[in-house]
Amino acid sequence: MTDNTFSPIDLSFLVAIVISIIIMGFASVVLYKIFKGDIRLEGIIQEPADPKNPDRKPKASLSRFQFLIFTFVIAGLYLVLSLESGNFVDVPESALVLLGISGGSFLISKGIGGGKQGNGNNLAPANGNGQKTDNG
Amino acid sequence: MLPSLVEFAQFFAGIIIVWFFLLAALVIYRATSGLSGIVDMLRSEERGGAIDPERVQLFVIFLGALLIYARGALGMMDGSEVVKLPEVPEELIAVLTGSNALYLGGKIVRSEKKGN
Numbered sequence: 001m002t003d004n005t006f007s008p009i010d011l012s013f014l015v016a017i018v019i020s021i022i023i024m025g026f027a028s029v030v031l032y033k034i035f036k037g038d039i040r041l042e043g044i045i046q047e048p049a050d051p052k053n054p055d056r057k058p059k060a061s062l063s064r065f066q067f068l069i070f071t072f073v074i075a076g077l078y079l080v081l082s083l084e085s086g087n088f089v090d091v092p093e094s095a096l097v098l099l100g101i102s103g104g105s106f107l108i109s110k111g112i113g114g115g116k117q118g119n120g121n122n123l124a125p126a127n128g129n130g131q132k133t134d135n136g
Numbered sequence: 137m138l139p140s141l142v143e144f145a146q147f148f149a150g151i152i153i154v155w156f157f158l159l160a161a162l163v164i165y166r167a168t169s170g171l172s173g174i175v176d177m178l179r180s181e182e183r184g185g186a187i188d189p190e191r192v193q194l195f196v197i198f199l200g201a202l203l204i205y206a207r208g209a210l211g212m213m214d215g216s217e218v219v220k221l222p223e224v225p226e227e228l229i230a231v232l233t234g235s236n237a238l239y240l241g242g243k244i245v246r247s248e249k250k251g252n
Contacts, residue, residue, distance in 0.1 A: 012141065016148075017144070060167070072160040081212065081221060089221055090219060090221070
């Protein structure tokens with residue numbers, strides 16, 4: 001038997017490299033498409049357009065922005081600490097409270113925005129297809 | 137010489153972390169359309185585009201709270217075993233709740249004034 005046999009360790013290493021390259025490929029494509037603008041994200045924190053003034057450019061919502069940043073920071077810390085420790089770390093209730101505060105603020109803000117739009121007329125705001133629009 | 141599986145896993149973990157923070161930065165940049173979008177968030181339509189103090193205080197306080205929390209969490213990476221994310225201090229939660237209440241209160245009042 002020669003020394004250049006393929007051991008199970010070598011095979012597992014090879015499989016790990018191949019899977020990692022595939023995952024990195026998908027991850028790179030996602031980043032590239034966001035960078036090029038093929039994945040459009042402009043609307044995710046924008047307040048809905050005013051139905052009384054549809055030509056006005058919608059502005060970014062502070063409560064949505066806060067919710068987005070909180071989510072990224074908590075998720076990022078979870079990822080970093082889990083990778084650092086080698087196992088899934090627990091999330092304390094107080095961290096969930098932080099997320100809850102920003103999420104609650106977003107929902108109340110959405111309610112205020114919806115009520116404001118509803119004051120103009122009693123018709124539900126609709127887009128070109130006759131579907132109700134998100135009014136948050 | 138080939139690296140060990142553990143070394144490769146650590147290398148790949150580093151790549152995942154870099155990817156995640158690049159993703160976060162890109163999403164935030166695209167979502168806000170850069171600095172102009174962030175300044176735009178601090179303005180209110182009710183006051184004709186003027187910057188609202190309650191929006192500014194929320195922006196500053198929530199970013200400050202996140203920095204304090206993230207610094208505490210990253211400070212746990214000193215080689216000791218980490219089993220959970222750090223607890224958020226009660227004072228920080230109270231300040232953040234008050235800040236959000238102030239923001240929402242301002243939004244409600246300005247919305248009512250505009251409605252009248």
